[in-house]
Amino acid sequence: MTGLLATAGCLSSDSTNQSLGMQREKTTATETSPTSPNSLDEWLSDANGYDGEPRRFGPDSRPTISVGAGTDGLAFDPPVIEIAPGTNVVWEWTGHGGQQNVVALDGTFDSGRTNAQPGTCYQYVFSEPGEHAFVSEPHRDDGMKGAVIVAEPPSTGYAAVDEWLAGAGNFDGTVVDRTDRETATVTVGSEGNGGAFAFSPPALKISAGSTVRWEWTGEGGGHNVVFDGHDINSGGVTPDAGTTFEHTFETTGQYLYSCLPHRALGMKGAVIVE
CATH class of the missing domain: 2.60.40.420 (Cupredoxins -  blue copper proteins)
Known part of the structure; x- marks a missing residue:
């Protein structure tokens, strides 16, 4: 035919x-x-x-x-x-x-x-x-x-992280290492995925007992932070600049999260706790 x-x-x-x-x-x-x-x-x-x-x-x-x-x-x-x-x-x-x-x-x-x-x-x-x-x-x-x-998808060496972030437009395989710090910051509403629909950095590595702080830019409309398979989330969607959300990771592992309204666009992130 x-x-x-x-x-x-x-x-x-x-x-x-x-x-x-x-x-x-x-x-x-x-x-x-x-x-x-x-x-x-x-x-x-x-x-x-x-x-x-x-x-x-x-x-x-x-x-x-x-x-x-x-x-x-x-x-x-x-x-x-x-x-x-x-x-x-x-x-x-x-x-x-x-x-x-x-x-x-x-x-x-x-x-x-x-x-x-x-x-x-x-x-x-x-x-x-x-x-x-x-x-x-x-x-x-x-x-x-x-x-x-x-092209072959970017690789961090962490299979679950690579699979989760494969569709994130701002992910290039880099893992930002913050294992030497007690706190680390992720920007919510960074440029990526066709607009301000990205977490930056998308892949972050910290030590057990460290705290991650998410900070909203106010760009890209309403965002939230919701972890996959864990009871960790920022609550409702908000577009407000200056909004923050914190969580302390006590247990080692790979924690995967997304912004629910923009998940389909690739607005995803990962926290690797070692």
């Missing part, structure tokens, strides 16, 4: 099945096939809806990219994602912006002929690390661009 499927299911392709691209219909008689950019940053400099920060997804996730987002329907949302090898990415048509398709500039994937029916979708499994710029051919000159960055 070729072309795009409607709400009954998603069309798929992989590196061994590129028949979809053979069925692609050009939007104009003079249009040529897209070619890979020399620089991904340069390519994305005028991508509609891109703020310079890729949206990161952890292993075992199934990211969905809207095709035809924005006020004029000429954007992908999110336009740039970072995923782990083996991730299945789905593009779903909104029906806005007219005829659309999804074509990788390096030829890795191709959704086939253009389509404007909402609910249609296309999916592709990325098995190897790499950077893949893509475009909707009818609107590539209008800035309807995107990219999939395939």
